Amino acid sequence: MKRSSVWILVLAGCPSRPTEPPPDQRVTVVQSAQSVQLAVIGDFGAAGEAEADVAALVHSWTPDFVVTTGDNNYPDGAAETIDANIGQYYHDYIAPYSGSYGAGAKHNRFFPALGNHDWRASDLKPHSDYFALPGNERYYAVSWGPVDVFVVDSDAHEPDGVDAASKQAQWLKAELAAADGPWKLVFMHHPPFSSGDHGSEEALQWPYHEWGATAVIAGHDHHYERLEIDGQLYLVNGLGGYPKRYEIHAPLPGSAVRFNEDWGAMRIYADLQGIRFEFVARSGKVVDSFERKREG
Structure with missing residues (x-):
């Protein structure tokens, strides 16, 4: 599949944005970038001290963009809470931004996955009204320099399915095969494997390694784990x-x-030669740090 470079500003600013664009639509940003830094937050949207502390940590890194692992808007994914839960802390990464907490970004740099609390607004209208995202806005792909990001909707309400034979899974398989960058990161809410309270989601144990994923990053369980x-x-x-x-x-x-002793976020740095993953607690303590080098 040939991929063209499309600035998110153009996508987000179109006044006649279709309500259901094709789910294979992808956005490519700064295609020529040789390196990128991204932050990953999950199960965050509760508008309290812990979220404020984690947001301050994330901003101190000045990442190129932010990806979430879902549950962006507790408790019920409602329009009345979405700006306080998200925009209050991350408005400067969101475009277009029309909330009440300051200026938005010039082009969108905030890419959320859907969680079960977001799906409590069954039509997802608060979410789709608040964000301008690629594709059908439930699952989509974003490329930034050497990193390809694939956001999957892991919730059972997803109309295109969540098992390995589903339309959504086959979309991911095709997108992973088409991506030509060295690092392919898959994000979702429900973890395929977890030692936490919710545990592993068997339906989401797709053959990611066979399909070419570098990492699968999820949330739902309120801890950090590397497996x-x-x-x-x-x-x-x-x-x-x-x-x-x-x-x-x-x-x-x-x-x-x-790790479950404090709140925190992930920082990922990638260039053409390698990728480094860190989980950092809100105190600044680096809980986990490891690298992968490009093969060949």
């Missing part, structure tokens, strides 16, 4: 600010790092 299972890197990142942190149970085989 490697059947050659695939999995990360759970659900400490973005919801007041309750979850217990960690008996570690799954392949679980290398687990």
Whole structure:
């Protein structure tokens, strides 16, 4: 598939944006960038002290963009809470932004996955009205320099399905095959593997490694975890600010790092030669840091 460079500003600013564009639409930003830094937050949208602290940490990094692992708008995904839960802390990454907390970004740099709390607004209208995202806005792809980001909707309400044979999964398989960057990151809410309270979502245990994913990053369980299972890197990142942190149970085989003592966020730095993942607590403590080098 030939990919063209499309600035998000153009997509977001179109006054006649179609309500249901094709789900294979992708956005490419700064295609010539040789390196990129992104932040990852999950289970964050509760408008409290923990979220404010994590947002301050994220802003201190000045990342190029932010990706979420869902549950952006507690408790019910409502229009009445979305700006206080998201825009209050991240408005300067959102475009177009029409909330009440200051100026938005020149082009969109905030890419949320949907969580079960976001889906409590069953028509997703508060979410779709607030954001201007690629494709059908539930699942989509974004390329930024050496990183290809694939945001998946893992919720059972997803009309295109969530098992490995679903329309959505086949979209991901095709997009991963078409992406030519060295680093392919898949984001979703429900974790395929987790040692936390909710545990593993068997329906989402797709053959990501076979399809070419570098990492699968999820939330839902309110802890941090790094796992490697059947050659695939999995990360759970659900400490973005919801007041309750979850217990960690008996570690799954392949679980290398687990943490639930404080809130925090992930920082990912990538260039053409390697990619580094970190989880940093709101205190600034680096809980986990590791790298992958490009093969060949």
